[in-house]
Amino acid sequence: MQITPNVHLIRGVFANPYLIVDPDGLTLIDTGLPGSEKKILKYIAGIGKSPRDLKRIIITHADGDHYGSLNALKAASGARVFASAKEAEAMAAGKSSRQLKPGNLFARIFFALLAPLFTALPTAVDEVIGDGQTLPILGGLRVLSTPGHTPDHISLFAPSAGVLFAGDSMKSSRDRLDGSSGGNTWDEAKANESVRKQAALGAMIVCVGHGPVIADAVSKFPQL
Secondary structure, eight states: OEEETTEEEOTTSSSOOEEEEETTEEEEEOOOSTTTHHHHHHHHHHTTOOGGGEEEEEOSSOOHHHHTTHHHHHHHHOOEEEEOHHHHHHHHTTSOSSOOOOOSHHHHHHHHHHGGGGOOOOOOOSEEOOTTOEESSTTOEEEEEOOSSSTTOEEEEETTTTEEEEETSEEEETTEEEEOOSTTOSOHHHHHHHHHHHHTTOOSEEEESSSOOEESGGGOSOOO
């Protein structure tokens, strides 16, 4: 699904992957669960591109539903992989960068049942990126440190397009945004700080990891 002329959401993948089309090639933000590479590569073919056109893969954080199919996509494309330092360290070990914090027995059982689905293999990162960097993507893609959901979570903002890729620092439902909270959030206070930081950017479109893309987003950030 095309969001703007150069930004696409690849539907049908758990943890939304976003594809950016630039003259020098494609950039993918997050890769979904293991096995998601089939849908991603099919989408790339559907817009008239080949796997080798995928030049860069950026991972917002080291949860298995965000880097689960990364190894397969890298093998198919030869793309370079980018992530923040602590998340890259966790990915190299094939795990998440933080422990889940289930609040009750039901949550503990629920997380334990889901855990096998979110397991990712050890994955190498080619380049560590951090807050304040600007990547030559989509007219200048700024890296933002947005910890809270995980310790070294990053988001990405393209000022010229007005698009914010928020990963799991926020989630959406219908026509609203909410910050990360609950048992899968490393530090809720830091998560709220990250939301405030992102709200100040003036993004018109917010692309989250879970939930619909939010347009006319300026007034739809949570009031914290």
